[in-house]
Amino acid sequence: VLDAVVDETVVPLNDEEDDDDLTEVSESIKEDVSMAPPEYNIDGNVRNIHSHLLLYCGVYDVQRTLYAFCTLTNMLKTNARALLCAAATTSVPVKSQILKLLSRHRKSMFGRGFHGEIDMTGIPYNRGSSMYLELLISICLYYIRSYYPNLGQSKITQEDIAGNRQVQMSSVELLSLICWELSGIVRDSGRGLACYLAELLARCKAQKVALHCLLSSVLENSGPECKATSFTAEILSFNNHDPTDQGSVEGRMNRESEAFQALLLRLLLSLIILEHEVDNSRHRGNNVMNDSYADLAADNVEGTDVRYLSGRPIPLQPMFVTALVAALHPSARMRHSHINWTSLVTSSLPYLGPALVNVVSVTVRQLCANIETLAEVYADNTKNVNLRLPADYAITQLEALTVLCHFCLLDTGQPFNHPLDHNSMTNSNTPAQLFNNLVHVFIPSPLLALQDQSSNDETEPQLGARRSLLAILPRIVASVSLLWKALCTGKQSENNVAGCPRLVKGQLLDLLSPIAEYHGNSFLTAFSIVWKERRSRASVLSSTIVPEATEMQQVLVQLLSSIKSMPLDSLIQTIHQVVKQPSLSQAGQQDTQISIEVSVLELFVHYVQLAPGHYLAETWQSLLGLLKEGITLSPPSQFMLLSVLSQFVHRAPAPLADRKDQKDLQDITAKMVESCSQIAGACLEQSSWLRRNVSVREDELSAANSITEKDIEKVGSGSGSNAQYSIPAQNVLAQLLAPLLDITFGNQEKERVCTILTMIMYNVTPYLKNHTNKNMPSFHACSQILASISTYQYTRKAWKKDAMELLLDPTLFQMEDRSIQYWKIIIDNLMSQDTTTFRDFMGRINMNQANTLNLFSNREQECEQRAQLLKRLAFVLLCSEKDQFHKHVPEIQERLVDTLRMPQSGPGIHAQVFLCFRVLLLRMSGHHITSMWPIIVSEMVQVMIHIEHNLSTDSEEFRYVIISLILSII
Secondary structure, eight states, X not given: OHHHHHHHHHGGGGOXXXXXXXXXXXXXXSSOOTTOOTTOOTTSOOTTTTTTOEEEOSOOOHHHHHHHHHHHHHHHHHHHHHHHHHHHHOBOOTTOHHHHHHHHHHHHHTTSOSSSOOOTTTOGGGSSOOBHHHHHHHHHHHHHTEEOOOOTTOOOOHHHHHHHHHHHHHHHHHHHHHXXXXXXXXXXXXXHHHHHHHHHHHHHTHHHHHHHHHHHHHHHTSSSSOOOOSHHHHHHHHHHOOTTOOTTTTTSOOHHHHHHHHHHHHHHHHHHHHHHHHHHHHTTTSOHHHHHHGGGTTTTSSSOOOOOOTTSOGGGOHHHHHHHHHHXXXXXXXXXXXXXXXXXXXXXXXXXXXXHHHHHHHHHHHHHHHHHHHHHHHHOTHHHHHHTOOTTHHHHHHHHHHHHHHHHHSTTOOOSOOTTOGGGGSOTTSXXXXXXXXXXXXXXXXXXXXXXXXXXXXXXXHHHHHHHHHHTHHHHHHHHHHHHHHHHHSOOOTTOTTOXXXXXXXXXXXXXXXXXXXXXXXXXXXXXXXXXXXXXXHHHHOOSSSOOOOHHHHHHHHHHHHOTTSOHHHHHHHHHHHHHSOOTTTOSOHHHHHHHHHHHHHHHHHHHHHSOHHHHHHTHHHHHHHHHHHTTSOHHHHHHHHHHHHHHHHHSOSSOSSHHHHHHHHHHHHHHHHHHHHHHTTTEEESOTTSOXXXXXXXXXXXXXXXXXXXXXXXXXXXXOGGGGHHHHHHHHHHHHHHXXXXXXXXXXXXXXXHHHHHHHHHHHHHHHOOSGGGHHHHHHHHHHHHHHHTSGGGXXXXXXXXXXXXXXXXXXXXXXXXXXXXXXXXXXXXXXXXXXXXXXXXXHHHHHHTOOOTTOOHHHHHHHHHHHHHHHHHHHHHSOTTTTGGGHHHHHHHHHHHHHSTTOOHHHHHXXXXXXXXXXXXXXXXXXXXXHHHHHHHHHHHHHHHHHHHTOOOHHXXXXXXXXXXXXX
């Protein structure tokens, strides 16, 4: 029966008597076409890609051939194992007509014509050992690559071309079915059958023909406008063009080409599985296979090599990777067939072996590019029409990415679907199949005995793929976050062709949730890397503790908060692991580790800002462990954690229910504040070993202020010295310190707050005493610190003495304008919180005036001191509220009058007196200063007389005096 069916299949190929009926076009078809040069260019000469084509000028009986293929297919579906075993063990008679026809066919392929004598020694079909299985496979491969030439004198009609395409599809289906069934037979058989099939496939070049057919199909449709650029390309266009199909007009490949490519993909999958089973049986019990292919797995990562290399399995062929990259390209005309390609990859994952790393990496990158294109589509619905996306394209792409990631990253990962599995096409409930199943039940399979060993052999590729996928996890996060942003911000319709936004969101979360649960460390590391990449330049240059998140960074926070498999408590514990030790795929350099550490904590700060307060209280124990670890981290990380602690204190219910938890909160707050204070004082040094006085080191100030724009990112990552972080630490304390301590410590623990602030003032006061230009940033930050803590009256004990000394400092007003506002707050709190402080200050003025008879001072120094005291009095009055010191107006008036009556008073003192008058007019109501107007008017008259007297003298000294007096009056 098999002989008769094969005769029906072979004879139509050679019905014509002319030698030209069977012609091979490409001159490069030889025993091995794998010798194409490595520098082969895909876009240039494509003759080597099309070297598999067979052109037939004569027309054959299509219906007769289809009937033969249908008969063989039905026989296989009835009892495939029996038929294939018989075909593999039954040789064809040497003088059979089938062998003669196939030998002449092969002779014609090499350009020596169909007729004439046949060299019986050089033809593989005449060796006396050709089995029917080899003939079936060879005939199918011949029909798969059969085409009609585009010759003007030929009488080939469109019906002939369509019929040949049907035969091609039938031959692909038959060959796929054969390979599927052979896989099961090899799995249950010994090494001998595996070696025979390996030799058979190599002799028939089944893998090479399948890859050539598939790659030519891809490249034919890989551009927006695929015009024939060579003779072979014209042949393909002539055979694949269907005038009744408008697919090409719509910007996609025609339906027949798409269907043929889908069948080729199914054939390729069956060959991959068959190769896998054959190799497992041949090398069962050793690791020869994995060792021999280990060095080949990383070839053709970019997908530009179109060579076929003999001896390699399909997944390790450069041609396979090239076809995969070209087919999944975002701009390809084959977008409607992307689901077939992704199904091929996902279904073949368990059989890729050493190629798993390369294939998965290449596919994931292409899928990420497609997802980024989809983000643009959802952001702008008009692009949906222009790109002509297939239905639910976003869902299918995310599903494929989900299968790839979960298979490589999860221990229980298995391909979720096998859409290309041909077993579903066969009737598994036939009596013959049921009998075979019973045999397998009672006779143990050899594979079961070696299951553990085979799983060990696959461990290394799986681990390699896992490491590779974790390395490109930031790219995955970046791509899906773009899609998430488009889905959340755009006005989406539930009827979007690319996929319902609600379903796409669900599929996206299904992708990320298991990864977040089982690889939380790497997952958050990827988020931190993307967070850093999406940091704006303005945020890098910002002096705030936590830079304001950009729009894309906010999307990352929203996406992370939507992943239910990583709640807040789990997130905190994972962050704790990240800061202790980043994922293996990203660890290595100290700078990189610190950068990841800072970025993930910055992300966490923004996450906490959106978290409900009661959730924060429930996660206190996990947060406490993270905060304890934070004391040993880099300065920027400590700043972020102090900000997190501040958010917790402000938003969580206070105080904590458990007294022990509240005490832990106070202890960790004190430790973190102390650590930040030490960083703030990194530019200080002890001026004398006998005294505890400290001063600012000018060299450290220079280092802290000389950070160029190029160094900002490096310092922001935490890789600088503590001196470079002194100013940021001061800014952190200025913004967070006072309210943090006030809320954390209750009324019974306020004394402890003063102890903490005393330690902080030890590191703050030296900066306030230094008025050099280099110290201005620190002076401003420390002024803000003092202003914030002085707002709370119970802290007065810690800063009153230092504030009074700073007020009397001769260089007090040598500051920037922006710092004045803080000193107004400081002086107001200093004088208003305790009424005796102002009296003490007035007493200092009186005491200084009383001790004028100093033998070691001169007149100019005394005048300067009086002027400075009056200037500070005016500043104190200016910082007060209106009528705050109205009860002290008589005393103030007395001090001013005594100063004016002194014989040593000069223009400088007069200027400060008039300054006090001006401030009093601003801060006192009219009825409180009525008694001062006679003094003001009389002094103005005296000043005018003095000016008139000095106008007659033209000298620099008198000119200076006149200007000073005029300015004081104005």
